[in-house]
Amino acid sequence: MAKAGGKRAPAVVLVCGSDEFGVSARAKQIYHDWCEQLGGADHEIIDGAATKTDDALKIIGRLREALFTLPFFGSGKAIWLRDCNFLGAQRLASAASVSEAVTELARELEAFDWASGNVRLVISATEVDRRRVLAKVIEKVGAIETFAGWSLDDKDWSAQAEAWAREQIRASKKNITAEALAELVARVGPDHRLLDSEVQKLILYVGARGIIGPEDVEAVCIRNKYARAFALADALGARDLRQLLKCLDEELWQMQSDREASEFGLLAGLVTKIRAMLLAKDMVRLGWVNPAEDYESFQRRLGAVPSEPWPQDRRYSPLGLHPYVLFKAMRQASNYTRDELVRAMDMLLQCNQKLLYSDLDARFLLQQTLIDIVSRAVPAAASSA
16 A cells, blocks of 8 residues: 555546545545635535446546636635546546547646646546556656555555554554554444554544543444454354354355355464464463453564464464464463364364365354354363373
C-alpha cells in the first residue's frame, strides 16, 4: 500500500490501485487539501462511474468543461474525477469512441497550463492501464499514486494493517495496546474499509478513555469471514466444547453459500492451531518465552529466539507464525498436555482421511473428532508409547 499521507500533491494526480478504500481516501484528502488552499466555491466533484459509452463521453465532456472554465470566486479551482471506471481493461474502456476521447483528453492535459496553479485535478480509479497515453501523460506532468490492497498472500499485510490502524487511533488522540491492536487486525483481516469502520467504532466506544484494550475489541468488534476460522481454532485452544461446536455450526452454515470454503480448509486451520500450541510448549520448556508475560514483552523475547533449532520451512517453525497467533497459542497450550496435542494431530489426520474415503456425514465426522479432542484424556498406554 502506498504511503502518501502527508506529502504535497502536484497540480494533477492520478490515484489508482486495487485498494478501493485507500484510493478513495487519498483522492478525497488531496481534493480537500486543495479546496482549503485555494479557497472559493468553484471546486467540482465529477462522478466518473459510467455504465455505457454515452455516459463515459459525457463524463469526459464535463471534465473538459470544468478544466477550461475559469474560477469566478477565489484564486483557483480543484476538480475531482471520482471513481472513474473506463481507464483500465474494462470493456467500456476499449470502445473506440471512449478510447479516442480519453486520448484526446490526455493531449489536452499535456498542453494545459498547470504551472499557473489556478486549476488542479485529481482522478481516482481502481483499475488503470499504465500503458495507455493518459497514464503516461499524467506521470509526465503530475504524479501517479498507487494503492495495492492488503492480501493474505502478502506476509506483511498484518504489519501494514496494524501500522495504519495505530496511526488512525493516534490521530484521534488515543492509544491502543499491542495486544488489542493485534486482536483487532486478526478479527478484521485484510479489509481496509472494514478496518476503518472498526477503528471508528472503537474510538466512539471508549469515549473519554485514552487507552483501547483487548476487552474493548472483544466487546464491540466483529469477526468477519476471514476471522471466523480463527474463532473456531481459539475455541479449540481454549478447550471450550460449547463454543467450539457453536463455531463449527457457524462455519458449516456459511460453507453452504461459499464455494471456496470446505471441510478440508477447516481441518487445515485446526491443524495449524494444534501445531502452534505444540511449538509454543517447546518454546516455554526451553525458557525462551513465558506464558505469564504480556504481548509486548512476548514480542521482544521472540525477537531473541534463535532460528537454528527450527525447520527452514516457515510453515513448521514458530518464527514463521504471526507473533499474536503464537502468543495466543502459548497461553492456550496449558489447556492440553503434550501427549494430548500429539494425539489431536493424529485424530485430525484420521478425520481428513475419513472425509476423503468414507461416505460418513462431514458434519458428524468433524463434530465427533472435536468432541474427542476436547473431552477425552490420553490413555495411559498411548502416553507411555
